[in-house]
Amino acid sequence: MTVELSPDDATDPGLSPLRNFGNEVMLERTRMNMSRVELGRAVACGESLVAKIERGDRVPQREFAEGCDQVFPHGNGRFMRLWRLALRYAYPPWFWPYVALEKKATGLRMFNPVVAPGIVQTRSYATAILKEGRPKGLEDLVTARLERQQILQREEPTGLWLVLHERVLRNVVGSEEIMREQLLRLLQIAETSTHRVQIIRDEGRYRGPVGAAPFVLMSFEEGADVVHVDGFPRGYVLAEQDEVADAEDAYDLLRALAMPLEESAELINSVLKECYS
Structure with a gap:
């Protein structure tokens, strides 16, 4: 027999947005005399997940x-x-400002020399990447990462320009099947009219800023561009005009070093067939 706890007092100001969401679900479900099994069936998930969501x-x-x-x-x-409020709890607090900026951005110019950026990761690829850090709440982190991708699918999508090192295509994350799915995703992005994907060939030698940390330039309908640089243990945002200008110069050089768009797509397809078919 399943034991259900009574809902918390919805007026309690100490409830977190995540707990408040779960509490509202429980209130509405009990008001309708609906079991967790019935709700799970209606929203296509299991009873245990409904229980976890209701508990926050x-x-x-x-x-x-x-x-x-x-x-x-x-x-x-x-x-x-x-x-939307509850989702914030899946992100580390230091990452909240970046997510807010990313959601407002009209354009993203991204560089990554090691892995596909989170904004284009498949669920299995994201899970494999995040799992390496042995985090608490792995599923929540994956959910939050995939939700960020909504900006690429809205009516007026954020324009995305990716410059990736060839190692991103060949570094096996998780398994060959996971890599196959991820490279197909990159091809899909490359073939979308609002997005661009360029690959820097791995020629076995250092080339300009290719050794730089992953970073993204964010552009907006109003206001100046800003830069977010990945780092450990956390990333950071740069907004000073000189720093943004340096990042733009670095990105221009990276695009110049990269293969043209069509050749980049051909390389992705070639690696896909050669390594993951």
Whole structure:
């Protein structure tokens, strides 16, 4: 027999956004005399996941929130609004400013010499990458990372320009099947009219800023560009005009060193067939 705890007091100001989301789900579900099994069936997930979400132990996926707004008669978009707040709990606090900027950006120019950036990672690739750090809440981190990709799918998508080193294509993350899926994803991005993908060939020698840390230049409809640089244990944002100008010069050089767009796509396809078919 499953024991269900009573919902927390929804007026408690100490509830986190994540716990508040779960509490609202439990309130609506019990109001409708619906079991967790029934709710899970309605929103395409298991009973155990519903229980974890109600306890505030898991960050729900977008589809769960959308499903709740459809299942509960008085949802009226409330669960999507609560979900956007709850999602913040899946990110480290230091990463919140970057996510907010990324969501507002009209253009992203990214460089990575080692792995595919999170903004284009498949679920299995993201899981394999994040798992290496043995984090707490792995599934929540994956959910949050994939949610960031919504900016590439909205009605007016953020324009993406990727410059990647060839090692990104050949460094096996997880398994050959995971790599096959990820390279197909890169090809899809490369063939989308609003996005660009360029590859820097691995010629076995140092070339200009190729040894630089991963970074992204973010452009906006209003306001100056900013730069985010990946680092350990955390990344950081640069907004000073001189620093942004240096990053733009570095990115221009990287694009000049990279293969043309069509040749880059051909290389991705070639590595896909050679290594992961």
